[in-house]
Amino acid sequence: MSEFLPPVYALILAGGLSRRMNRDKAGLKYQGKTQLDRAFELASRHVRNVFVSVRADQALDPARAQRPMIVDSAAGEGPIAGIRSALAAHPKVAWLVLACDLPYLSDAALDFLLRRRDATALATAYTSAHDGLPEPLCAVWEPAAAAALADYQAGGGQCPRKFLIRHGARLLEPQDTRALDNVNTPEEYRQAVATLDSVAPMQLKIQYYALMREQAGRSEEMLETSASTPAGLYEELVARYGFTLSRDQLKVAVNSEFSDWSRKLNVGDAVVFIPPVAGG
Amino acid sequence: MTHFRFTESAIDTQSARRELQTSSAGGYVSFEGWVRDLNEGQEVTRLEYEAFQELAVKEGDRIVAEAMRRFPVKHALCIHRVGSLSVGEMAVWVGVSSAHRGEAFDACRFIIDEVKHRVPIWKKEHYRSGDSGWVNCERCAAAPQHEHAHAEHHHDRVALPNSK
Numbered sequence: 001m002s003e004f005l006p007p008v009y010a011l012i013l014a015g016g017l018s019r020r021m022n023r024d025k026a027g028l029k030y031q032g033k034t035q036l037d038r039a040f041e042l043a044s045r046h047v048r049n050v051f052v053s054v055r056a057d058q059a060l061d062p063a064r065a066q067r068p069m070i071v072d073s074a075a076g077e078g079p080i081a082g083i084r085s086a087l088a089a090h091p092k093v094a095w096l097v098l099a100c101d102l103p104y105l106s107d108a109a110l111d112f113l114l115r116r117r118d119a120t121a122l123a124t125a126y127t128s129a130h131d132g133l134p135e136p137l138c139a140v141w142e143p144a145a146a147a148a149l150a151d152y153q154a155g156g157g158q159c160p161r162k163f164l165i166r167h168g169a170r171l172l173e174p175q176d177t178r179a180l181d182n183v184n185t186p187e188e189y190r191q192a193v194a195t196l197d198s199v200a201p202m203q204l205k206i207q208y209y210a211l212m213r214e215q216a217g218r219s220e221e222m223l224e225t226s227a228s229t230p231a232g233l234y235e236e237l238v239a240r241y242g243f244t245l246s247r248d249q250l251k252v253a254v255n256s257e258f259s260d261w262s263r264k265l266n267v268g269d270a271v272v273f274i275p276p277v278a279g280g
Numbered sequence: 281m282t283h284f285r286f287t288e289s290a291i292d293t294q295s296a297r298r299e300l301q302t303s304s305a306g307g308y309v310s311f312e313g314w315v316r317d318l319n320e321g322q323e324v325t326r327l328e329y330e331a332f333q334e335l336a337v338k339e340g341d342r343i344v345a346e347a348m349r350r351f352p353v354k355h356a357l358c359i360h361r362v363g364s365l366s367v368g369e370m371a372v373w374v375g376v377s378s379a380h381r382g383e384a385f386d387a388c389r390f391i392i393d394e395v396k397h398r399v400p401i402w403k404k405e406h407y408r409s410g411d412s413g414w415v416n417c418e419r420c421a422a423a424p425q426h427e428h429a430h431a432e433h434h435h436d437r438v439a440l441p442n443s444k
Binding site for chain 2: 016206211213244245253257274276280
C-alpha cells in the first residue's frame with residue numbers, strides 16, 4: 001500500500017505582500033534568520049524537495065531566487081494560485097504547503113502532520129486552535145486536489161480554507177495550540193521575536209557508538225542545536241557527519257532509555273542513536 | 281540483583297553457575313556463544329564488541345525478568361563480553377536453573393534470542409583479508425529490512441541439565 005503513496009514535496013508560500021505589516025513578510029527575521037529561510041530549513045528537515053512559491057513578478061527577487069521556485073502559472077491570486085501551480089508542475093506529488101509566517105511551527109508539529117497524512121483525502125490539514133477551521137497553509141495537499149481546485153475556482157471560489165471545509169479534508173488537532181499562530185501585525189511580530197529569543201538553542205550531549213562513532217570521529221560531544229526532537233537532531237547530524245544509516249534503521253535513546261523520535265528534547269538531555277545491534 | 285552484566289575479561293562460567301544454584305532447582309541449562317572463524321564466506325580473525333552499557337544493562341535485565349515471568353524458572357543470568365575477542369573465545373553466556381529441564385531450556389533460548397535482537401551491543405569483524413566491518417550496519421546499509429537476518433556468529437553449545 002505505502003509504495004503507491006505519492007511522495008511529498010514541500011511548498012513554502014511567500015508570495016503575499018503584507019498590508020498590515022507594511023513590508024514583505026518573507027524578510028521578517030527571527031533569531032537572525034528570515035522567516036522564509038526558517039520555513040525552508042524546517043521543511044527541508046522533513047521533505048527532500050522544497051520549493052518556494054512566488055508570483056511571476058517576484059521570480060527575480062534575490063531573497064527568493066536562491067531557492068528552487070515554483071512560479072505561479074495558475075490563474076487567480078493568493079495561495080490558491082500557488083497550490084494549483086505546484087500541483088500542476090508535479091502532478092504525481094503531494095504537497096506539504098506551508099505559509100512562511102508561522103514562526104512557532106516546530107519539527108514535532110510537521111512530523112505529526114506528515115505521519116498522520118491521509119492520502120485518500122484531498123488534503124490533510126491542521127485545524128486552528130482558535131476557531132477549529134482547517135488551516136490550508138499548514139497541510140498536505142494530495143494530487144487529486146488539483147482537479148477539484150480547478151472546478152472550485154471555475155465556480156468562483158478563491159479561498160482554500162472554504163475549499164477544505166466543503167471537500168471534507170482529513171483534519172488534525174494541533175498538539176501544540178500555538179504552533180500555527182501566524183504573525184500579521186508589528187505587535188505580533190515583536191511578541192514572536194521575544195518568545196523565540198527566550199528559547200535559545202540548547203546544549204545536548206550526544207554519544208556515538210560503533211559505526212556511528214567511527215563516522216563521527218568521536219565518541220561524544222556537547223552540541224548546540226535548535227532541533228527540538230531526536231528526528232530533527234539526526235537530520236542535522238547527517239548533514240554534519242554524513243552518517244550512512246537511515247533513520248528507519250536506527251533507534252534512539254534519550255537519557256539512557258529508548259525514546260520516540262518525536263519526543264521533545266530538553267537542555268542537557270543525553271542522546272544516543274542506536275545502529276542495528278549485533279550482540280551474542 | 282541484576283540479571284545482566286558485562287565483563288572485559290574472560291567469562292567465569294563456574295562462578296556464574298554458582299549464582300544460579302538453589303536447593304529447589306533440579307537442573308541447569310546454559311548457552312555459550314563463541315567467536316567463530318568464518319562468517320558469510322569471510323575468514324574472521326577477531327571480533328570487537330562494544331556496548332552502550334547504561335541502556336544495555338537495563339534492557340538485558342528486562343529481558344531476563346521477562347523470561348522469569350514467562351517460564352517458571354528459579355534463577356537466570358546473562359553475561360556478555362566487551363572488547364577484542366579472538367576466535368574460540370566466549371562472547372556471551374546465559375545460565376538458567378529451574379525445578380524441571382523444559383522451562384530452563386525455553387528460558388535460556390528466549391534470553392539469548394532477545395539479547396541478540398534488543399540489547400545495544402555491536403560487533404566489528406576483522407577478516408583475514410585485512411578488511412573489517414560492523415555486523416548488520418555496513419553490508420545492509422541499503423537494505424534495512426535485513427537488519428536481523430544475518431548468520432549466527434558462533435557454534436552453539438548447550439550444557440545438559442543434571443539428571444533429575
